[in-house]
Amino acid sequence: MNGGNERFQPVSGMEIPRFAGIATFMRLPHVALPDAGDVDIGLIGVPWDGGTTNRAGPRHGPRQMRDLSSMIRHRHHALKLSPFELANCADLGDSPVNPVDVDDGLNRIETFFKSVVGKGVLPLAAGGDHLVSLPILRAVGEREPVGMVHFDAHTDLWDSYFDGFKFTHGTPFRRAIEEGVLDPKRTIQIGIRGSGYDAEDRDYGAKMGVRIMDIEEAVELGPEKVMAEARAVVGDKPAYVSFDIDCLDPAYAPGTGTPEVGGFTTREAQFMLRGLRGLNLCGADVVEVSPPFDPSGYTALAGVTMMFELLCVMAEVQAGK
Amino acid sequence: MNGGNERFQPVSGMEIPRFAGIATFMRLPHVALPDAGDVDIGLIGVPWDGGTTNRAGPRHGPRQMRDLSSMIRHRHHALKLSPFELANCADLGDSPVNPVDVDDGLNRIETFFKSVVGKGVLPLAAGGDHLVSLPILRAVGEREPVGMVHFDAHTDLWDSYFDGFKFTHGTPFRRAIEEGVLDPKRTIQIGIRGSGYDAEDRDYGAKMGVRIMDIEEAVELGPEKVMAEARAVVGDKPAYVSFDIDCLDPAYAPGTGTPEVGGFTTREAQFMLRGLRGLNLCGADVVEVSPPFDPSGYTALAGVTMMFELLCVMAEVQAGK
């Protein structure tokens, strides 16, 4: 390790075994938000599943992801860089939440992330269900709508559930477009698949200009061409990355609430995330890890490895500024 | 089998193996509510955990309990009776719910159970988290406040959570008392234990006249004396029974969201439930079975066995009318 701010280096497994110590994201120091002045990238848990219409559990995601993130070391073997040398990274703890009220929960998360963004910290969040992306987008897209590279089995562009309820984990991006914090024309959704109730979500997306790429098309194109198109769609302006763990096949990520067979392998996902290099990333999340459906934790391991891939790309951007 | 309405008899495992067939509660016929005119006791799922402040999952309770209830046969070995000969029993399916809105969820459940009660059907519900008891009490206690025998590790008499939120699985009985559907002076809580935030719940209960019996006292008295006191507390008027599966020790019921070690054995619980015989029961529930924390299902088996014990007592009451 020959670079990087000493204060923000992770604990090494060569010195303290990885199973030891209080679990923070990637064994980084825990820094409370008020003290985060010189943090460049903040790893943040959002332990909330208030929008979950299906199987329960993503509220437990951040804790299991912190636990498994002890497996992450300093240096990316393929990119040949350490994000911890390029940027000051820290675990900012968990966002406030409210497990029994959706509106209040959304407000608490939005307030927290606006404060993060206000301090100049790039957020890298661990959900929680996919509804948590909405309040984060409200924060990162407050000044102008952002673009988005979205990996998922589902579009999450539905209008409402259960006869008129607008805020669920199936609706965040429709709300974000309506609220003007997400630019649909600079949004691409990759890996969509699985049976649907009807095509209303896709029709809305198509109408608004969202690029929806089904798994079949993504497989045929291969990771490289997929990401070339993704970069073309989002362009140079600020873009957000949302990685729903259910874009992966259930063999790779059984611990999630709405699994769809026939998904990406982790290898494909890693190759695609590396294709984000050079984009102007304003934040990212990995969501829908649901520990009760995978006590073994390898879903969470996949999730934090994706966070590490994202962190590397974000740190490069940060270092280049 | 020499009695009972043919239409309402469970499928026998001597004819069709217990692992076969679509799973209904205790292999009873599924009867839609509009057709439930001659049903005496309705077994009803309430797949809802909108009030859960802690570990997720009771929304999955009814399905796993239906699955494991195939283990239940016709005749109670100790009471030497078959509830299915004494009363017309049926699976009325699940109550409508709303997983993303507490108020709407409570309303849907209340409306359903008022309809059940309106048809003269005694409800025996499978939760769901403990907040589901509130809308059921609104139904059974609509005309006059009911008494209650309550088995639990927790009083569920708290006022509010997260700075003012009044409807959670820790508050149902405070709300029920405030709303006048539960008579605190005819209420006994058995098995209370575990660390608490403070004593505010107990103080409220004491003030209102609720009889709170800690596990230590219950163990010292033994099941027989405990139930003698329970019968004395609730008296002859209509009484409800609420059985939170976490009254059992986690060794007997690991599949629950707020386990507390040092609880009842199933044997003790069965002996206590048999002590309810003769009470004027107006309904009952078994709640807080959370399948994600017990894929093996023996928590659900404990839950449905308690439902069978309750069903026997309710059927006797029904038959005696």
Added chain:
Amino acid sequence: MNGGNERFQPVSGMEIPRFAGIATFMRLPHVALPDAGDVDIGLIGVPWDGGTTNRAGPRHGPRQMRDLSSMIRHRHHALKLSPFELANCADLGDSPVNPVDVDDGLNRIETFFKSVVGKGVLPLAAGGDHLVSLPILRAVGEREPVGMVHFDAHTDLWDSYFDGFKFTHGTPFRRAIEEGVLDPKRTIQIGIRGSGYDAEDRDYGAKMGVRIMDIEEAVELGPEKVMAEARAVVGDKPAYVSFDIDCLDPAYAPGTGTPEVGGFTTREAQFMLRGLRGLNLCGADVVEVSPPFDPSGYTALAGVTMMFELLCVMAEVQAGK
């Protein structure tokens, strides 16, 4: 949803959450066989593993598959159709079985499926172990031997086990050929692999004209060419599809009794099943899902997703008649 018989539509997860309600296949209505007059395709469980020589458990398959099938929605995202609009689909419950006698078990299943076929209903079965395919073939192949597209790690063409026992899950297709209900020359087996006792099964298959395609060949050809050959083998006459879940790799389907590593991914399997479009299908099954070896249920999810792929192809055929 703008088509299809209202009576035979599945419950929507936009109205009733997917974890709610009594579990039927794909949330379809349960219709008893005597009332199945206007059903086009019947989804049927066969909870039987009387032929299992190895690890126990497929008797529990139908129940877990019903549970997980709540994840299936209406419309196929890639085929852009809803089977429920094209054909009347229903859950016909479970076939009668006998867990303690192989001969009697085979008879009960055969009788049931002959009745299904007699009513003009196309059967789509969920096993059970692979021996259940034999009595179904006796029903669909009663008038003339059918062709078969068979996905599996094993040929199931053995002669006998344990010194002369002829009916096991390793022998169904040898029996079916001998009995004249399966046409070996119109049969293709795809994905065969794993160590074998000797080559007696393959020699028999070769002698009778069965096309055996090992996993290595299938991988080299790719799904498209594999299915071109499959279509050529079975031709235009009635053909059955048998999908043994162990054709998938154990990473995708750990819940099975005789796993063989090095198998298909679910993505490959889906692509292959879509290649069945246009064939004259007379029935299909998905077998060998063994829940005790996968409490998490993602094997069952893979199984019911394959059932949905098959259902789409069968409904197209049905609609085209």
Added chain:
Amino acid sequence: MNGGNERFQPVSGMEIPRFAGIATFMRLPHVALPDAGDVDIGLIGVPWDGGTTNRAGPRHGPRQMRDLSSMIRHRHHALKLSPFELANCADLGDSPVNPVDVDDGLNRIETFFKSVVGKGVLPLAAGGDHLVSLPILRAVGEREPVGMVHFDAHTDLWDSYFDGFKFTHGTPFRRAIEEGVLDPKRTIQIGIRGSGYDAEDRDYGAKMGVRIMDIEEAVELGPEKVMAEARAVVGDKPAYVSFDIDCLDPAYAPGTGTPEVGGFTTREAQFMLRGLRGLNLCGADVVEVSPPFDPSGYTALAGVTMMFELLCVMAEVQAGK
């Protein structure tokens, strides 16, 4: 260790760690039946569940029980004796079985155990489902009917299942009585509980003179008086012990196919088995351990600990001869 035949001593965990080595029962030497001439007590697996009408799996019992039996050491802490000093004990491997034919399976097991008994070896069997007790009783009771101390949740005295099938895990003792290998008047059943289809099994037992002691009575009497009565019932003549693991509560033994809540603790069971001292035991079994329902293995640990308790009592008898 200051006694006992060197050849028949178990491997010590002080020398070779318990997780090491090929797993035999209690780390005893494996001796093939033809070489068992100087074996006094033979530990034998019966990997068969041909009679299982309910949840699958006891065929896997012997292997998991061998694995967990590595936890057993040499000396009983309370009886202050080592069975391995008192008698020559060995693992005789598994009985032949047939997983796809009940009649043939019963014959293979009977033949094997008759050979064991013929060599003067006392059998201590690990099931397998409860039907395996029948062919063992045919061997030990061949010359005259034996008495039996039977620990179970169920009487297993039913007549038949599924419209006339006589050999299931619910019927072995009715068959054994009918066949004259079990003396009903010298038989006691302890721990019976759980709902039943009707009372036909109990009525038969009562008529034949079987002493049926429900769990409620056993709990009230306490282990000491229970066993006093058991000793009185079986008397001085040869007696068999059959221990169905489901006599234990599911909290202590979740890994079984027909669990009934409200059962014995392992502590109670150990105390009762010690009460067998001095009886003229002619054999014993521990059955219905079903590993698929308890991957953790503590059910199997309970099972092999009961085998060790039985072994101590049998070795004392053997040494006293």
Added chain:
Amino acid sequence: MNGGNERFQPVSGMEIPRFAGIATFMRLPHVALPDAGDVDIGLIGVPWDGGTTNRAGPRHGPRQMRDLSSMIRHRHHALKLSPFELANCADLGDSPVNPVDVDDGLNRIETFFKSVVGKGVLPLAAGGDHLVSLPILRAVGEREPVGMVHFDAHTDLWDSYFDGFKFTHGTPFRRAIEEGVLDPKRTIQIGIRGSGYDAEDRDYGAKMGVRIMDIEEAVELGPEKVMAEARAVVGDKPAYVSFDIDCLDPAYAPGTGTPEVGGFTTREAQFMLRGLRGLNLCGADVVEVSPPFDPSGYTALAGVTMMFELLCVMAEVQAGK
């Protein structure tokens, strides 16, 4: 909450849900050892299993125990006190360890605990295997040998393993006695049971004056008399408490490496720990929680509940000084 140092209060689940936030013991503040000047009682993890001769895993104990300790609230329901009002409690993180060298591991732990004791902090440790008690005893017993109340299935008084290796989880108390940090005459071992290799451990204990109380005796005496004797044995001078989770029955604590059936219930254990009130406790540990053998975590929940019982007793002592 009306007392106690604000800085050392745990996070309340009424404000922040229990599944949220970075997991520390009982949601207490994490204080680094150099800053622990005004800490009265330090909760410390010892993630080390270098002495484990049997099944692997206690190195993972502290992390899972921290996770589950979120379930613990402030106030003891039966003792009617909050330890956090009586003493300054904090999570001091984990002791340094070395997973690949026993001698170095012992040294690192001893050094750390000597520093803890040197700061006047009472240690309450979470293991780790039972060998971790030895270096802690070296710290607390440095000036004079301490007494001990020891709950366990095993005496851990063996001399050596594998032909002369002296430091294992089966030998810590023999070493501690030999080293003069533990006073055998003021030591009581409660709950001993399970088969043994021979009686060499007990003979040594008896010779040195250790009071060994088998589970049979403890059950017969009952918790109250057991603890009366324990108090008599250890007297008024400093005493340590060591709680091996395997003193509990495997039904209550499956997640441990050397389970022995027939153990204590958690209820019995809690009653016994409350009987420690008034003793002059100099430290305590809860060891042998092995998460890989209980992914569900209820063993860890039992462990941290025992830590809370111990904390209450220690805080009372502390407050009385």
Added chain:
Amino acid sequence: MNGGNERFQPVSGMEIPRFAGIATFMRLPHVALPDAGDVDIGLIGVPWDGGTTNRAGPRHGPRQMRDLSSMIRHRHHALKLSPFELANCADLGDSPVNPVDVDDGLNRIETFFKSVVGKGVLPLAAGGDHLVSLPILRAVGEREPVGMVHFDAHTDLWDSYFDGFKFTHGTPFRRAIEEGVLDPKRTIQIGIRGSGYDAEDRDYGAKMGVRIMDIEEAVELGPEKVMAEARAVVGDKPAYVSFDIDCLDPAYAPGTGTPEVGGFTTREAQFMLRGLRGLNLCGADVVEVSPPFDPSGYTALAGVTMMFELLCVMAEVQAGK
């Protein structure tokens, strides 16, 4: 089966079900080392994880691998040969180990394998953690340094851990090179990936001439070219194969201590192992299977299938001599 020494044939599942019998590797006869004179290839367990710096458990590998190896039959479906016809294969039991001392453990294993090699037996070992490869290499490379084909996510070329400890599962090949038993210039490492502490391991490897092939390169080349290069690197002289199960993706092998997402599929691994045909193999191992992290056992199944692939290649070599 028409060849091969009768004494060394595995038990057939057509005769004795695969779940039956005492579990040996691939159901081969157990032969004690002193009697192994005419054994050609010895399958040997090394139940030891003394070098594990991370998650615990490979000590349990051999037992679970023996259990799952019952799934392996006689004949390789693609290579069209039976190793048991080409060479005398036997289970030689487990190597002696010492779980509480690294140096002594290494010595015991080295001594055992030197004896194996001394008898002219080719060793095929099942670990244990990766440090077990070191003492085996000391045996097979005693006379001259061997080459190696090494499949792994990690190089295991680190110098030391925890401030100077030289013998861990991250250091075996550095030690082997230093000791002159492994020829770095004839060594290739395939599948390397995952974050690293720094590049010190790779720098050392590069300096010594080890060919390190990252997963990305291996994926791009494809199995055929990868193995062409492997064969070129190791050449004609004796070569060892070390297969760390974590070279596989966690979806295929969750039961391991240091999983890295993005790894090989089992299909890729099988294809690569078949590419070893014709090499002059002097031994092989499959290591790091950690059963506590995969109770379902499919990681072990993957492991033993790789052992079977290796066995086929080794038997061909043996037969050609």
